[in-house]
C-alpha cells in the first residue's frame with residue numbers, strides 16, 4: 001500500500017500503520033454483522049445546516065512547500081508525463 | 090433529400106462569478122496570476138484535505154436554475170465523477186449526477202422576430218479542472234505542465250433538450266444564455282476567456298418522426314465557431330446520408346483553423362465514471378425561505394425587457410435588442426429616461442455615440458465616467474439648441490475621457506456657445522448685409538441661396554450654433570424683409 005501511494009515510511013511507522021489498519025478491519029468485520037438489507041447502498045444522513053464557506057478569498061500562502069515536495073517543477077508548473085489520447089477541454 | 094430534420098442540443102458550461110473557489114478559500118481571479126499561485130491542499134487534492142461548500146455557489150446556481158424556470162430539487166447532492174487525467178488532482182471531479190440543482194426548465198429567445206423556446210433538461214454545478222500546458226518552458230516532448238489555479242472554480246452546466254433546429258438557432262440560443270447569465274450576474278459569460286463554453290450534439294434524420302445518429306461536437310470557442318462547426322456538421326452528414334452511408338456515433342472536435350470537425354481518435358466508448366455520492370460532502374436540504382428570497386430578487390430577464398422596451402418606449406426590435414444586450418446599458422438607458430423622458434433621442438445617442446466611445450475606450454458603461462445625469466444634460470442642451478449635434482458629439486467624447494460634465498468641457502475649451510437666437514441675430518444681419526446677391530436669389534425663389542447663407546452664418550459662428558437655430562433666425566430675418 002505504501003508503494004501504491006508512493007509514500008516512504010520508516011519501519012516503526014509501518015508497524016503503527018499495520019496496527020491501525022488491523023483495528024479498522026476488525027471494526028468493519030463488526031459492521032458486517034449488522035442487518036442492512038433494507039438500506040440502500042449509497043444512502044446516508046442528511047445535514048440540516050451544512051458547514052459553508054463565505055465567498056471571501058483567503059491566501060493559503062504555502063505553495064512553495066508544495067512546489068518543493070513535487071517530483072518535478074518547471075516555471076512553477078508541475079511537470080507530468082504527456083497524455084495525448086484526450087484533447088483539451 | 091431536402092426534408093432532413095436537424096436536431097441539436099446544447100451543453101453549456103459557465104463559470105460562476107464567485108470570488109473564492111467552490112470548496113476552498115482560494116481566489117478565482119486567475120487571469121494574469123502565476124501558475125499554481127491560487128492553490129491550497131483542497132484544490133491540489135492533497136491527502137487529508139476536506140471540501141467545504143462556498144455558500145455563494147449554491148445561491149448563484151439557484152438563481153440560474155430559477156431564471157430558467159427549472160423545478161428546484163429539495164436536496165443538494167454532490168457526486169464524485171471518477172477519471173484519471175493530470176489536470177484532475179484528486180482523480181475525481183466533484184459534480185452532480187442523478188440529483189442536479191434544477192430540472193425541466195426552458196429558455197426563450199427570438200430569431201428574426203419569432204419567439205422560440207428550448208427546453209432545459211437540467212442545471213447542475215461542478216468544479217473546474219486545472220489547466221495543462223503542452224508547449225513553452227523547457228518541456229520535453231513527452232511532458233506537460235499543470236497549473237491548478239483553475240482547479241476547483243465553480244461551474245454551472247446547463248443541458249438542453251434537443252429542441253434546436255438549425256445552426257442559426259443554436260447560436261442565437263447560446264447568445265441568449267450569455268445574456269441571461271450576465272443579466273443575473275451569475276457569470277461574466279465571456280466565451281473568449283473560457284468562462285462560457287459550449288458543446289453540442291447534432292443529428293440529421295430523413296424521417297421527421299425519429300432522431301438520427303447523435304454526433305457530439307466539442308471545442309467551439311466563440312459564437313461564430315458554434316455556428317460554423319454545426320453548419321459544417323449539417324453539410325457533412327447530409328452528404329453521408331445522400332451517399333447512403335452510415336453516420337457513426339462519435340465525438341468530433343472543431344478545428345478553428347481548418348474549419349472542419351475532426352473525429353476524436355478512439356476512446357469515448359461510453360466512459361464509465363463510476364459516479365458515487367461524495368462522502369466528504371453530505372447531502373443537505375435547501376432552505377425554503379432562502380429559496381423564496383432568491384426567487385423574489387430575480388431581475389427582469391432580457392427577452393421580457395426587450396419586449397417591454399418595444400412596447401413602452403416604442404423602440405424597434407433592433408434598438409431594444411442593442412439596449413438589452415447588456416443589463417448595465419439597459420439600466421443606464423432607463424436611468425436616463427428618469428432625467429429626460431425622450432426614449433427615441435436617448436436611445437439614438439446611446440446606440441451610436443455612447444457605444445462608439447465605450448468601444449474606443451474598451452470599457453463598459455459602468456466603468457466609464459459618464460453618468461445618466463451628465464449625459465442627459467448634454468442631450469437637453471441639444472434639445473434647447475444651445476449647441477449643435479456635431480459639437481455635442483465632440484463634447485461627449487471629452488466627457489468620456491475626462492469625466493467632466495458638458496458645461497465644464499465647453500467652458501474649458503473656451504467655446505462660447507451660442508445659446509440664444511438673440512445672440513445670433515447680429516451675425517445673421519451681418520451676413521445678410523454682406524451677401525445682397527444671395528439674398529436676392531433667395532427671395533427670387535432659389536433654395537440653394539438660402540443654404541449658402543446658412544453656411545456663411547455657420548462659418549461666422551465657427552460651428553458653435555446649431556444649424557436649426559441658424560436656419561430659424563435667418564428665415565425670420567429674411568421674411569422680415571431684410
Ligand SMILES: [Zn+2]
Pocket residue numbers: 110113114115127128129130131132133241
Ligand atoms: Zn484551494
